[in-house]
Amino acid sequence: MPHQAPGDPPVPLSDIPAPPQGQVTTVANLAGGTPPTPRQRIFFYTPDVWEDFILEWVTGLREDYFQIKRIGGSNDRGADVAGFLSPDGFEGEWDCFQCKHYEEALMPSDAYPEIFKILRSVVEGHYTMPRRYYFLAPQGCGPGLKRMLSKPSELRTKFLEKFEGDKPLGAGLDGSLVDKVRGLAETIEYNVFRSVEIHEILEVHSRTPYYAHRFGGPLPARPVVQTPPETPEEEETRYIEHLLNVYVEHFKMEIQGIESLMSHPKAMKHFSRQREAFYSAEALRVFARDSVMPGTFEELQNEVYEGVIETQERSYPDGMERLTRVLEMATALSLTSNALISVSNPRDKRGICHQLANSDRLIWCDEQ
Template sequence: MSLSKRIKELEDDQLEEFVDIWAERKSKDYVKVERLGQANDKGRDVVGFVTSARHEGEWDLFQCKRKTLGSLLGLGEAMTELGKVFFHHVDGAYTTLPRRYVFVTPRGVEQSLKHLLEHPTKLQEALLANWDKYCRKKITAKKVIELTPEIRATIEAYEFKNVDCLTAPSIAKDAAARPALVQVLKELPGEAPEGHAPDDISDTEFAYLQQLRDVYSAAAGAPFSSFDEILADHRYGEGIKVHRTRFYEACAFRDFHRDNTDEKAVDVFKKDIYHLLFEVYNEAHPSLLDRVNAVMKHTGAHPAAILGRMARSPVKQGTCHHLVTDGKIRWSP
């Protein structure tokens, strides 16, 4: 089933959860994404706060509208939702109006609404002209909401070019949709890219490489003064290259799944690797290098997965070096 079709078939709660996750991944500018979407939400399903000022600063509003099969978001329903925002703003529910107002409607919008969204000034005029029809008795069941001079002035001052809609095809093209689908519908993520070690050693590698230098120094019976000296050694140079590749394989795997699935799943995977190597790591070994080799052999040969997708051997082995970096295990005494 295509990604677009999966998005179309999300249930109401799933759609709001999806947009919550999607919005959080969509923009790193948000200091917080909050899912409201319940009775008395004052016209807000999911909001993204741009600053810690929250509703006193800039914020974006995502209004979720899941329609049944063959049904599109219509003009009347959209007008009612827009009217809610202006009324609740004037009524004091939030100090500022949303920087962006986005209808998230996977199945699309009716042609009349689509036309107005493409012509912001006409959308503004239509809301004012049809207030009695779509808003007066529909914003709240508790009372009639008249188009007061203050509400009118607020609508007239708002930039309706900031009102937009997102349908399933447009969302599906966004890379941020994938982690949301993985978490909401448990869809398997794609394959993580391979990792490649740069020519220069970075600060992130120092912890495990420093310990490997001690390991190789013990094996050689004499200390290596630098990593370049180990790389030049015919016995251990290739080993250092392989270990660096494994470390970056694990980095690429970690970053891919943090961006495309769930950060918690990455932490669980690392814990799984720790439990996988625990007994072998703690066995008696003839030397420090024998222990490193035994852990690498054992970890690489045994299965470990993240969200149902098996990890490749160098990823599992490289994660051992990440555990060293975290201080969970040590290669040297």
């Protein structure tokens, strides 16, 4: 390397390639560089975390499972995750998900012992034969196993051959048990054994509430909020009762039902706005159910409650003044920690107040 005097610019190293045109250091680089992709993150999962991930993935399948359970452990008898199609569990129809977190793609030699294990469990009465059996691994199945899983007759032939040879399946077990397992192996359909590629796993997982929590955002776009139906639904009953109490007190109205509002345009316009806000918050609740971790929306409700309760508990001339001040406070709240803030709007916050009124956590008129 040539001699450099103090203050001279660094000499470029010839074996370091020039960066792409226009590439510069960004804030993201300073914060830790380009974030890893979901596939890269999965590669570093532990086997236990991989099973948790697959449990989440199963919830995104378009299957009408009665229950999904993680069974994995040292004595899982060949089933890491199970999807039950009825209350009968392992005694009824079910799907088996075999999770293998290996550095390399799965080979036939990885699959044969697992198939033997599930058949042994069926013979011993622990399970009925699963409707489907999936191999799931970060690197997927290698070419040999993929081919056999795509040709069930070949898988059957190769698997039955493994009962013979120097290291036969079931070596060390009671001979009568091995014979029963082989007898079952000769009768089952081998198209129950399947593989799922990692891109398919990630695509399905992206439809679950767990994806953004594991891999980051942004959250998907919210669907358009539906216009409230002309006739209120049963789940609107309580917050509407609170609103009617406000109108009776503030407008000095005689109200025999919602139809009474038709004769008072100002009250009717106010009522319509509150229902629109309630339905916006309900749409956010449903969106949260499908897009973020359970409890996230409820935490947002609690944050709104904590932000407005001091305002709600002050003294006011009437319930309309209390309601107005609480809705104004809710709209002005600066909520920054909840993931749903990125897809919410001021109307949602007002609607959450009506959700809270629906459960009597917020009340507008003083009790007489």
